[in-house]
Amino acid sequence: MIQRVADTRRKAYVLDTNVLIHDPNALLNFEEHQVLIPMTVLEELDKLKSGKASVSAECRAAIRMIDRVLGEAEPEQIRQGVPIWRDAERKHLGTLSVLMDQPEGSVQTLTNSLNDNKIINLLVSLQVADQQTRIVLVTKDINMRLKARACGLAAEDYTNDQLVSDIKQLSRGYASFEGSFWDRFSRVDTVQAIGETRHYLKRADWEDQVFANQFVIDEQGFIGRVLSVDAEHIVLRDLNHERLMSQEVWGLRPHNILQAMALDLLRDPQVHLVSLTGPAGSGKTILALATAIEQSIEEKRFNKIIATRSTPPLAEEHGFLPGTEEEKMDPWLGAISDNIEALHLHDESPKGSIEYVKERANIQFKALNYIRGRSFQKALILIDECQNLTPHQMKAIITRAGEGSKVICLGNLAQIDTPYLTPTSSGLTYMCERFKGFAHGGHIQLEGVPRSVLAEYAEANL
Secondary structure, eight states: OOOOOOOOSEEEEEEOHHHHHHOTTGGGSSTTSEEEEEHHHHHHHHHHHTSSSTTHHHHHHHHHHHHHHHTTOOHHHHHHOEEEEETTTTEEEEEEEEEOOOOTTSOOOSOTTSHHHHHHHHHHHHHHHOTTEEEEEEOSOHHHHHHHHHTTOEEEOOOTTOOOSSGGGSOOSEEEESSOGGGGOSOEEEEEETTEEEEEEEGGGOOSOOOTTOEEEETTSOEEEEEEEOSSEEEEEEEOHHHHHTOOBTTBOOSSHHHHHHHHHHHOTTOOEEEEEOSTTSSHHHHHHHHHHHHHHTSOOOSEEEEEEOOOGGGTTOOSSOSOHHHHHTTTTHHHHHHHHHHTTTSSSHHHHHHHHHHHTTEEEOOHHHHTTOOBSSEEEEEEOGGGSOHHHHHHHHTTBOTTOEEEEEEOTTOOOOTTOOTTTSHHHHHHHHTTTOTTEEEEEOOSOTTOHHHHHHHHHO
């Protein structure tokens, strides 16, 4: 049996560009250790900071954070390490240094044709020169980590904002119980309120995790929704299965109980943030859109519907396609347009109905980079493809919601298109975990593919 010897050397963490884009405050999260930023990384941030790409704001935020830490430090101080002050406690933990480019005659393991290789070569030379310090490259680029390890360096992913280690740990938004749910409780107080039945349960009798707006289902047909949780009690709203399945929004009814639970959250005016995850075709977009249209046109709850999503790198400048912002965004928000058409497929004049809905509901397609800095009042903000957003980007969008607004986040964690994100590091996962238990937020993981028999078979077998 091989015994591993603990490495007691001091550590120096080297941050790659993608880490600072993922979290502009990343350099504050390495406690007492030394943080190093190569000059190549600063140059990459400089190139990206002035564009219209969705990462430009993160680059500028990272540059401002580096500048705030370095302050008026002299060049020698920057090379040796500037203390990273903690504002709340007025003490410093760790230091920040900028690494200059590789000097002549230093160790060169890889060709310097790529910026990644320049950084790795610099760190190899640094590690050879200082054996008392363990140099650790922190990057979200898997291939760069592989190359660094092949060159004898330690390399890690940035996981500070990963709240779950396995995507299976992410809450589904509901708890399923075998047999009867009520067999687990020693005492239940039931109160008939206005238009609803509430059950008051002892918190000590519920062994599993429980949070506000979590649903409860059992094998005997009971369905409930947790309204509040404290140290003593759990308040549960009794939901009737038939009533849930008979819900209708803009002519649309749920196909299964998960869609019905999602509609219950979407329609509730007290729930200001709803996230829906699930496979393609599970009904995320059409449920959200039908609810948004009805609440905007019939109920007059919202003045407009803001639809947005992350766009592929080619489209980030939004200058390759002709027309207005809406026309440029239309190819990337095609799912919204497709579902509006699906909701009016059987109308006498589908085209006229679609134009009527777009105008009356005031549906606006917005590019992600144009949402920053704005504040939307009495608006329903529909964010599609959330799995491709970082936690920092998710925060930037959700904080745009003003008084009377609601945010609906849609995504499929099995279809992440961004190279530096995984299901556990996605902003959608981060948001779902952070808002778990929020009294005005809810989450449902949809299952099944009601889109068509073909789509369901493809999802299961391809």
